[in-house]
Amino acid sequence: MCTYMKNIAGYKMEHFKGKRFYEVKEMFDNVYKQVTSFVPMDSVMEKERTKRADEISQEDLQQMIMVVPVEEVYVEALQVKYLIIDWEVYSEDTRKYWKIIRLRNHTEAYQTFDDMLKKFDRDDMDKLWSLVKERFSSTDPTNDKERTLWVKLKRLFEPDTDDILWKLQKYMHDPLT
Structure with missing residues (x-):
């Protein structure tokens, strides 16, 4: 069995x-x-079942169809993209998230930078980098989440040859001589 x-x-x-x-x-x-x-699809029982389905009366069909006037339907594009206007570190219990605030009060929370990279396009990353730079131009990052976001974005947008990450990347792709 x-x-x-x-x-x-x-x-x-x-x-x-x-x-x-x-x-x-x-x-x-x-x-x-x-x-x-x-x-099997071509069996007698299947043919009988389709015959019964074809015998729907016109009245039943009219009851199934409901006509909605166009002015009552609110149509919005399926992929509406709202610009990022702010960000903050949001904590829930012991976990901390980056809370990304977009226009029209749409918010998203990300726990890892990799998740954020998967969802964001180039415009989003540019806008977030400008907001992070603006915030930390006058102050320093105070907690780990702020520091992590600052370092990751800085590595993406302003590569530094003295940064250990870039040194390791160089040795990974260039053979040692």
Whole structure:
């Protein structure tokens, strides 16, 4: 039974560990019932089922269709992109996040810089870098999240040959002589 279910239904041996015979038999019966009750598309039963579906009356069809006047529908583009206007460090319990605030009060929270990079495009990164530079032009970063954001963005936008990251990158791509 286990071999049959592995080959037919894609079960793995972990599914059967710790199970009693009657539990495995129940699983087998379900799989076997699915296999034996399979109905090919061109069978008689399928044709009867489609006939019944085609026999929907015009009245039923009218009840299913609801016409909505155009002025009642509010249409907004599917991919609306709002500009970043501010950011802050947001803490929830013991975790800290970067809270990105966009126009029209849309906010997003990111715990790692990599998640932020996946979601942002070049314009977002430019705007965030300008906001971070502006904030830290007069003050220094006070907590780890602020410092991390400052360092990561600075490494992206202002590469420094003395920075240890750039030194390591150089040795990774240039063979030592």
